[in-house]
Every structure is written in structure tokens, then in C-alpha cells.
Amino acid sequence: MIKLESHNHYDLHTYPNGLRLITVPMEHTKSVTVLVMVATGSRYETKDINGISHFLEHMMFKGTTKRPGTLDISQELDSLGAEYNAFTGKEYTGYYVKCAADRVDVALDVISDIFQNSKFDSKEMDKERGPIKEEINLYLDSPPRRIGEVFEMLMYGDQPLGWDISGTKENIDEMQHADLLKYFENHYFDKNTIVAIAGNIQTEEMKKKVEKYFDNIRDGKRAEPTETQEDQKEPRFKVEYKKTDQTNINLGFRSYSRFHPKHEALEILGMILGGGMSSRLFVEVRERRGLAYHVRSGVTAYNETGNFVTYAGLGNANLIEGLKVILTEHKKLIEEKVTEKELNRVKDQIRGAFVIGLEQSDDLASFYGEQELLEHKIETPEERLAKITAVTAEDILEVAKDVIRPEKLSLAIIGPLEGDNEEIKEILNSW
Structure with a gap:
């Protein structure tokens, strides 16, 4: 059994205004990560914005009253010498700085x-339209990155969970300064915010510092996102045509929420799968058949729903064979119970990767x-690992039968083929 360092225990403190602080002292590190997270993302948007x-998120780095410019x-x-950045997801947005603990x-x-x-200077907003549109272009030109967006558009359709996080270039051009200010006011406030600090810190000292530095945080009332239908x-089945030397696919199934x-x-x-x-899948698709360089499977979980998805970058001539092999490997999961040997090996793999992740202050703050x-x-971490350990082969078979079903299947493809491909339709409909 993997033992975890005692320094991974945390403290949760809620200030009178509703702002929450999580501190995670780590004895054997010289760094600290300050992460500020807000419960908002593209799921909280309407189509016009x-x-x-x-x-x-981009505009937050364009200057403050104290620091006028980027x-x-x-x-x-x-x-x-800090690492710093920000990220936007569908259900949350985050800003972080990782630096030496004494800074x-x-x-x-x-x-x-x-x-x-x-x-939020309006002139800076106009300038930033260009970089954001180029970021969108970057994703459009990168099929392994783009395929995830096409897949969730297909699975969730024309509703917030199915929209791109970055929006469309047309929306970026038409976004108004007043829209930005209103969105900030509606979502960036005390009760909607968490500060997580992990690293070489003292909890009581951090409580005082956060109270000092976040003394001007706004009050507000939390908005609920649109319910996903x-x-x-x-x-x-959806194809996004692109002239490429490789066909990228996401094949997945509607699955479970994070809860x-x-x-x-x-x-x-x-x-187990990928x-x-x-x-x-790696053994069968790549090692035995040489159909792809990259193939993987994983889970995306949201508050209301989720998906269980396999990605593969297949040679154009290998698409049909690769698709059949991937579906066959899925079918095996609902027909045959996983062996205890394979289950225990994968549990050890998950435990090991999980514990390695906890060595970094930024990963621990995010966790x-x-x-x-x-x-x-x-x-x-101990409770999470206990849940992993408790999973049985019967649980795996039950979940596979519940999730891997034709009526939950979506297949997104980016590559040089037409959208109305009868051979692929036949494979999916007969599966």
C-alpha cells in the first residue's frame, strides 16, 4: 500500500464574506503555489457572448490601478522566476503563481x-481580440486539440456544454466592453471564489495574508448555469473535413458526473482500455497492428454529466480498420470480466501516478x-485512494455495461473524408 506524506493534510477556512481559503502545508518543498479559482466558465455563458x-481571463493581465500595464x-x-498563467474551463476559471516560498x-x-x-481598458480589449482569434486559429489548425471540441459539440449539441470555450471569431469581434464588465460583476466575487495555497507555508500566517490582500473583493450572489439537456x-457521427495526413477521431459514450x-x-x-x-488499446492498435502512433482513453466529468472517450490519430488508410478494432476492444469490456491481475496492475498504476502528482505544490493546490x-x-488523497482500492472487477463490468451502449455513442472525426460516409454509418449502426 502506498503511504502518503502527512503534509498533504489541509485546512479550509471561510471568511465572513464567504471567500474560502484552502491551505496545504508541504514540509519538503521550497516552493509555494497561490491558485485563485472562480466558479464560472463557458457553461455560464449565453450564445451571443x-x-x-x-x-x-486574458483581460485580467492587461493592467490594474497599481500596475497600469501588462x-x-x-x-x-x-x-x-515564477511560473504563472491562467486557464478557462467549462465550469471554472483559474489564476495561479508558483514561486519560491519566501516570495x-x-x-x-x-x-x-x-x-x-x-x-479592463476598452482599447486593450480591442487589441486583445487579435491574439484570441489567433489562439482559436491555433486550435483549428491542430486536429488532436480540435477533435475534443468537435466531439463535445456532437455529444451535447447547441447548448453551453457543447460550445467551444474560446467562442467563435465572430463573437470575439462583436463582444462589447459592457458585456465584459457585466460578466465580471456577475461572477467574480467573494462567495464564488476560492484561494488555494500549497507549499512551504504556515496555515495561520496564510489566513492573515489572504485577509489582508483580498480585502477589496466584491460581494455578489452566485448564478446557476443552464441545465444540460x-x-x-x-x-x-460527425466529420469535420480537413486535408491532413492523419485522421483524428474521438469515439466516446455519455457517462457520469463528477458526483x-x-x-x-x-x-x-x-x-484498462487506453x-x-x-x-x-495501445497494445492492440499500435503495437500489434501499427495503425496509430497515439491512442488513449479517459474520462471527462462535469457537474451534471460526463463522457468516456477514446482518442486515436490513425493513418488515413487505416481509419476503418482502426475504428473496428477500437469498437471491438470496447465490446470486450462488456462481455468479459477483467481479471484480478489486470485490475490490480491498473490500480497500482493509478495510485503511483496520483502520488507523484501530489509532490508538486501546483497539483496539490488544484486537487x-x-x-x-x-x-x-x-x-x-487517502480517501481518494481508498475508493480506487475498493473497486472490484464486478464494478468494472457493471459500469462497462451501463456506459458502453450504442444509444450513448458519439464519433467525431477530423480528416480528409466526406461527412456522409456510409461505411462508417454501417459500422456504428451494426455495433
């Missing part, structure tokens, strides 16, 4: 400043922060 969560922010953080005051000062005092009754009691069993199922070089933000409860 789709992309605004991501646009706002360079004032970047030079100060670069002088620390945590600077990290807190900067990140609290951009969070509370960003200017799910009405799929048969396999879905589902069988979530851990589904994660193990994904590892998690690593010893997984079933605790994301749970509290989205689930309003926290499982410790």
Missing part, C-alpha cells in the same frame, strides 16, 4: 491585485481547490 469567460505585471512575476507575499499581492483591481437515442458513485470505477475502466503503453469549488466538499 460565448467565449467571454476566456476573453475575461509589462508591469509580467516583469514583477518574471523577476521572481509568497509578492505572489499574493499581484494575483489579488489583478483579481480585484483590473482596469440530454436526449440522445442512437449513435451520432456519481461509480466515477472511480469508470476511471479505472478508462485506464491508459498507458500497457493498456489494451483541493477544484473539489471545494465544484463539489463543496473535499476528499483527502
Whole structure:
């Protein structure tokens, strides 16, 4: 059994205004990560402002009343040798600084400043339209990245969970300054925010510092996202034509939310199927048949739903064979119970990767922060590992039979083929 360091215990503190602070002291590190997370993302948007969560994330680095320009922010953080960035998802947005532990005051000062005092200058907003559109172009030109967006558009359709996080280039051009300010006011406030600090820190000291630096955070009332509608009754299939030397596919099934009691069993199922070089798909698709360089499976879980998906980059001439092999390997999971030997090997694989991830302050801050933000409860690493250990071969078979079903199947393809491909339709409909 893998033993975890005792320093991975945490403290959750809620200030009178509703702002939450999670501290995770780590004795054997010289670094600290300050992560600020907000419970908003593209799921909270309407179609006319789709992309605004991501646009706002960019604008947070464009100057504050104390640090008037982008360079004032970047030079100060670069002088620390810090790693810093931001990210936008469908259900949350985050901003982080990772630096030497003795510079945590600077990290807190900067990140609290951009969070509370960003200017959102309209001229800077107009300039930033260009970089955001080029970021969208970058994704459009990268099929392994783009295929995930096409897949979720197909699976969830024309509703927030099916829209691109970055929005469309047309939306970016038409976004108004007033839209940005309104979105910020509606979502960036005390009760919707978590500060997670992990590293070489003292909890009581961090409580005082966060109270000091976030003394100007706004008050507000949490907005709920649009409920995701799910009405799929048969396999879905979509092709995005692109002249490429490789055909990229995402083949997946509607599955469970992050709260589902069988979530851990589904994660193990994904590892058995396509998690690593010893997984079933890697061995069959790449090693035995040479059909792809990259093939993997995994789980995406949202608050209301989720998907169990396999990605493969197949040679254009290998698409049909590769698709048949991938579907066959899925079918085996619902026909044959996994052996105890394979199950235990995959559990050990998950445990090992999980523990390695906990060595880094940024991963640890994310582990605790994301749970509290989205689930309003926290499982410790020990509790998470106990759930993994408790999964049985019977659980795996039950989950496979529940998830791997034709009426839950979606197949997205990017490559040089026409969308109305009868051979692929026949494969899906007969499966």
C-alpha cells in the first residue's frame, strides 16, 4: 500500500464574506503555489457572448490601478522566476503563481491585485481580440486539440456544454466592453471564489495574508448555469473535413458526473482500455497492428454529466480498420470480466501516478481547490485512494455495461473524408 506524506493534510477556512481559503502545508518543498479559482466558465455563458469567460481571463493581465500595464505585471512575476498563467474551463476559471516560498507575499499581492483591481481598458480589449482569434486559429489548425471540441459539440449539441470555450471569431469581434464588465460583476466575487495555497507555508500566517490582500473583493450572489439537456437515442457521427495526413477521431459514450458513485470505477475502466503503453488499446492498435502512433482513453466529468472517450490519430488508410478494432476492444469490456491481475496492475498504476502528482505544490493546490469549488466538499488523497482500492472487477463490468451502449455513442472525426460516409454509418449502426 502506498503511504502518503502527512503534509498533504489541509485546512479550509471561510471568511465572513464567504471567500474560502484552502491551505496545504508541504514540509519538503521550497516552493509555494497561490491558485485563485472562480466558479464560472463557458457553461455560464449565453450564445451571443460565448467565449467571454476566456476573453475575461486574458483581460485580467492587461493592467490594474497599481500596475497600469501588462509589462508591469509580467516583469514583477518574471523577476521572481515564477511560473504563472491562467486557464478557462467549462465550469471554472483559474489564476495561479508558483514561486519560491519566501516570495509568497509578492505572489499574493499581484494575483489579488489583478483579481480585484483590473482596469479592463476598452482599447486593450480591442487589441486583445487579435491574439484570441489567433489562439482559436491555433486550435483549428491542430486536429488532436480540435477533435475534443468537435466531439463535445456532437455529444451535447447547441447548448453551453457543447460550445467551444474560446467562442467563435465572430463573437470575439462583436463582444462589447459592457458585456465584459457585466460578466465580471456577475461572477467574480467573494462567495464564488476560492484561494488555494500549497507549499512551504504556515496555515495561520496564510489566513492573515489572504485577509489582508483580498480585502477589496466584491460581494455578489452566485448564478446557476443552464441545465444540460440530454436526449440522445442512437449513435451520432460527425466529420469535420480537413486535408491532413492523419485522421483524428474521438469515439466516446455519455457517462457520469463528477458526483456519481461509480466515477472511480469508470476511471479505472478508462485506464484498462487506453491508459498507458500497457493498456489494451495501445497494445492492440499500435503495437500489434501499427495503425496509430497515439491512442488513449479517459474520462471527462462535469457537474451534471460526463463522457468516456477514446482518442486515436490513425493513418488515413487505416481509419476503418482502426475504428473496428477500437469498437471491438470496447465490446470486450462488456462481455468479459477483467481479471484480478489486470485490475490490480491498473490500480497500482493509478495510485503511483496520483502520488507523484501530489509532490508538486501546483497539483496539490488544484486537487483541493477544484473539489471545494465544484463539489463543496473535499476528499483527502487517502480517501481518494481508498475508493480506487475498493473497486472490484464486478464494478468494472457493471459500469462497462451501463456506459458502453450504442444509444450513448458519439464519433467525431477530423480528416480528409466526406461527412456522409456510409461505411462508417454501417459500422456504428451494426455495433
